[in-house]
Amino acid sequence: MKNLLLTAFALGIFISCQEAGQEPIDRKALVDRNRVQVTAFDSLASLSLGNGNFAFTVDITGLQTFPERYSNGVPLGDQSQGGWHSFANTRNFRFEETLKAYDFRGKEEWYAVQFNEKGRQQDAANYFRINPHRLHLGVVGLELRNPQAELMQPEDLSEINQELDLWNGSVRSLFKAGEFSVATQSFCHPEMDMMGSSIESSMFLSGNLRLRLAFPYASGNHSDDACDWDSPGKHSTKVLLQRPGAVLLERRLDADSYYVLLCWEEEAEFISGPEAHHFYLQPAGDKLSFTCLFLNNHPLLNSSALGQQIAQKLQLDGSELNTESSAAAPKEKKAEAAATTEMAVGGIPACFDFQKVAQKASDYWNQFWLSGGAVDFSACTDPRAPELERRVVLSQYLMAIQCAGVFPPQESGLTYNTWYGKFHLEMHWWHGVHFALWGRPELLERSLGWYKAAAGNAANIAQRQGFKGVRWMKMTDPSAMEAPSKVGSFLIWQQPHIIYMAELLYRQQKDSSVLVKYSDLVFKTAEFMADFADYDGLEDRYILQGAIPAQETLRASETINSPFELAYWHYALSVAQQWRLRLGLPKNMEWEIVLDKLSPLAHDNGLYLAAETATDTYLDTRYTSDHMAVLAAMGVMPESRLVRKDIMINTFNWIWDNWNWGKTWGWDYPMTAMSAARIGLPDKAVDALLMDRRTNTYLINGHNYQDGRLRVYLPGNGGLLTAVAMMCAGWDGSEGNNPGFPDNGQWKVKWEGLEVMP
Secondary structure (H helix, E strand, C coil), X not given: CHHHHHHXXXXXXXXXXXXXXXXXXXXXHHHHCCCEEECCCCCCCCEEEECCCEEEEECCCCCCCCHHHHCCCCCCCEEECCCEECCCCCCCCCHHHHEEEEECCCCEEEEECCCCCCCHHHHHHHHHHHCCEECCCCEEEXXXXXXXXXXXXXXXXXXXXXXXXXXCCEEEEEEEECCEEEXXXXXXXXXXXXXXEXXXXXXXXXXXXXXXXXXXXXXXXXXXXXXECCCHHHEEEEEEEEECCEEEEEEEECCEEEEEEEEECCCEEEEECCCCCEEEEEECCCEEEEEEEEECCCCCCCHHHHHHHHHHHCCCCHHHCCCCCECCCCHHHHHHHHHCCEEEECCEEEECCHHHHHHHHHHHHHHHHHCCCEEECCCCCCCCHHHHHHHHHHHHHHHHHHCCXXXXXXXXXXXXXXXXXXEEHHHHHHHHHHHHHCCCHHHHHCCCHHHHHHHHHHHHHHHHCCCCCCCCCCEECCCCCCCCCCCHHHECCCCCHHHHHHXXXXXXXXXXXXXXXXXXXXXXXXXXXXXXXXXXXXXCEEECEXXXXXXXXXXXXXXXXXXHHHHHHHHHHHHHHHHHHHCCCCXXXXXXXXXXXXXXXXXXXXXXXXXXXXXXXCCCHHHCCCCCHHHHHHCCCCCCCCCCHHXXXXXXXXXXXXXXXXXXXXXXXXXHHHXXXXXXXXXXXXXXXXXXXXXXXXXXXXXXXXXXXXXXXXHHHHHHHHHHHHHHHCECCCCCCCCCCCCCCCCCCEEECCCCEC
């Protein structure tokens, strides 16, 4: 069946390529030549496996053996969309205590903010900013000791040969620990919060190698690996159930809990360690195959019910619940153990056999690479082309494992915590739009359901501030609670994202069911946007004010008509009107009036300003660093009546020559590339994608590095994929093939399965 499916995918690709007049891309060769090889310890070179809702990051051993050595690099995260925790609210803070009234337009608007003065309000703001935060679910690694029983470190390993096999979704690691060879192979289940690994080494026989599980308390810090190893008394890890070949652990942190189910196939002894929250698995032979399933407070599941159902499936009664060590199953019990390695938990199929997890992962990734879009740079003669191809292939993989879940992702995905593990809605565009342009709209749509669940809170926020419709705030979490912020609470460019993304789904599917499914969100979002625009009677126009723009160096209290926001308001309201017409509804005349009278972008001396009120844009350094968001007005956004192409060309060239590129972010480079493409500067588009700047660095594992705090920044990866898709397939109104690449004979880019950008 697998071969038939793969043949069908390949045949479909072949037919589409023949229609386009080109030979199909050899997708396996494309992916394989960009697989990752690691041959030495590097704290920034850890590798991840995942499925969009769960990710497991490993070190050079193929597991999480040296977490402390990677904590300041790309940490060995073990995170899921359902793994969240809140510290106890011992002072009974109320969210209302975080609110402060502002007057931007002659009325009170209440925002959740951080306060400058110390006191209860600031403490309340800190509490709700920090909580909830994302959990590190547990370290699954090896314990390696030398003959003197001393713990080994990365420097004690030699002959390291590690490979991320992208085509099959596995990490294979081979190394020597002293005189012993160790080989590991790890996978992640494509549908569950589960990893699996197989380990082979005669070092097991000496007792100096064993599997280690360790569980930290939550740190609750702004940017770290989410681990607090110094508070063992603040959480509990209980061996809830135990039987030959399987153990179920119950984790409790304050009012939160989750379960960990460890299953193994060979004879092995499970041991509770002398240190709190540490457990070990010691095989009797030279091989150990296991799976580890994390059962979280997923929005669709209930942990307590899951634990009870697993207990029933494992056929354990109260007399067998204990925390003592137990020997593994004798041979006559293996058939019984095998019968319980695949079960249905809460209606969800669960595979606990390593080989089955490996096969499921391989099948999933084969299908992933054979479907959707592909871009092949092998015929390009520009010496930078192989690096661009590497970034594109690895970014496809990273975005699929880190950002294709049931919630909008955090900026560091499921690798480690930034901003406490919360997600930033203004980044959802950069995390998700590329999925639709690369022919994988289902991966984008996974996270759109959150907007439906969050719409009630979004309506409450709009009403609290005196607006109609729903308001989407920047920094939030699965509960849709607004995180207090002195900047994020005043951003507005995340507001139209749901309209843009829903429109992408409709463009691909051309199905009225998409309109029915998302029209309520689209219309209520547009309702807020039209109401947020203020009428200026003196100029007979609508303006945008009382907001911090995407270029966050500007202040909400003194900024009017930031350029990207104006262009985005015009685009999204226009799309919302189109949706009404598609559904047989009349245009909303309030929206139409705003569209007709929305202010054009302000300019001076032939250059667009950072805002209409920023008249000293090209003299004040506040306006020449951070995001050059003015370029997004004709780059991220299509052309509109608000923007003149000639002025945008002048503005682009000034920014290119004068911007403080040392103070930019990873998505600024693809944003610049998209603007360059739209205004007819394809050479600059390529140069922008490959500009040699710290925040445009892509590590060996494909991650977009920013600085010592943000070693992982996935909006850069997503932006790269969006820009490349646009430069290949074009945008509405573009002409020819590869319109965003120079027509100089050096960029013979071959692609298939991409969609045209609006």
